[in-house]
Amino acid sequence: MEKMRAMVLSECAPIETNPLKLSEIDRHEIKKQNEILIKIEACGVCHSQLHGIEGDWKHLGIPPSLPTIPGHELVGKVVQIGKDVTKFKVGDRAGITPLLEACKNCQYCNEGKEYLCESSIITGESLKGGYTEYITVIQDFATKVPENMKPEYAAPLFCAGITAFKAVKAAHPRPNKKIGIFGIGGVGHMAVQFAKVEGCDVIAFSRNQNHLDVANRLGANDSMVFSENQENFLNEIKDKHGMLDAAIVFAPSDIVTDTAIKSVKKGGIIVIATIGEKLSFIAFEEKTIRGTLIGSTKDMEQVIKICNEENLEVISETYPLEKANEVLKKLKDSQIEARAVLIP
Ligand SMILES: [Zn+2]
Ligand SMILES: [Zn+2]
Structure with a gap:
């Protein structure tokens, strides 16, 4: 043998x-x-x-x-x-x-x-x-x-590549659609690029400035350091960009997922590409939350x-x-x- x-x-x-x-x-x-x-x-x-x-x-x-x-x-x-x-x-x-x-x-x-x-x-x-x-x-x-x-x-x-690709597809990408990507690591840095290929406006979020520098270099339209002070953070997004059309979550964290759901406008899509537990959302806002796997x-x-x-x-x-x-x-x-x- x-x-x-x-x-x-x-x-x-x-x-x-x-x-x-x-x-x-x-x-x-x-x-x-x-x-x-x-x-x-x-x-x-x-x-x-x-x-x-x-x-x-x-x-x-x-x-x-x-x-x-x-x-x-x-x-x-x-x-x-x-x-x-x-x-x-x-x-x-x-x-x-x-x-x-x-x-x-x-x-x-x-x-x-x-x-x-x-x-x-x-x-x-x-x-x-x-x-x-x-x-x-x-x-x-x-x-x-x-x-x-x-x-x-x-x-x-x-x-990483196929997960990013599928998550972006799940967010129904189209030109100039405003997509927030929460978590820029091995998967997120690929998602930024797949979303740009589709012509989306990409906003990258991470706790880590180095990761945001990577996102910017790969074509993200803007990037913001994630903060757990949710109210301030959401206001900051709204001031700069208005509500997002869609959000994709790669960071396995409840606060990130919750913030992502709240950052999307009514009727928008939130794609959870990590273990999503303890989700809460308001049904009357007609948001779609969907999971994705490879x-x-x-x-x-x-x-x-x-x-x-x-x-x-x-x-x-x-x-x-x-x-x-x-x-x-x-x-x-x-x-x-x-x-x-x-x-x-
Ligand atoms: Zn893997
Ligand atoms: Zn089978």
Whole structure:
């Protein structure tokens, strides 16, 4: 049996205790003839891994079992294909989103919303994750990545990118629509750019001035430092911009979500792209609050195409795979500008 290096989580624990252990485990092998074997070149580090590893999301059933290899936005080279594979050939570059597999049979799958499938398998919630050297996947759940796209550029598109893209679409973008983006990190900095591609007027909100500088550089029409003094903050937005047409929330914070809902005009849309709990809103204002989760394989193809054609920027910093614990610690301490990417 061939082996591979992996950062394995055997028990949820605070990241300061280095819960990910560098291990040599059996390399994944093609088991079904419609699968491909990918040699991973890069895997992004998503905030949700921090929650999963530290056990914050046990009440949501995450992780569903242990041990796991975390990591759910990865890109690599196809090194082997099953007999029935038609979508890829050896040598192609391919990427995987958090959706590793779905049933392809249920109502959601038939509607092209396979990411909502009840029997889906999530990348990084078993030994099939990205913080390692190899992974297998059914061809339909991998997406082609053009040869000219660097792996550390492409990897973050497979969770941060698609999440941002879908959230912007959910806000019904159109030219000059005033969209507020709350939370400018790995996902938010992509959302600013997707909204600009649609011609929207983008206002970026973050607690962190560095993140706002990034948003401004990427084309945001304005940016404002988020303040928990809600009344003053809302007045400040109104004075400068009037009420927003739509808001997208990436910051996992109740006060941010509540402020976002109140910043939108009557009849407007609020898109929650994070764990939204304890929402309150006034029904008579006819606002629409909607959730959003990654996206479909078709959405992923769109993301790759738009990023390639429009030359969107992905801000990433690379680290060796072995540094996964340190990188997650940095993420916890807000020391990552946008996205960290692990290179095996
Ligand atoms: Zn993610
Ligand atoms: Zn299904």
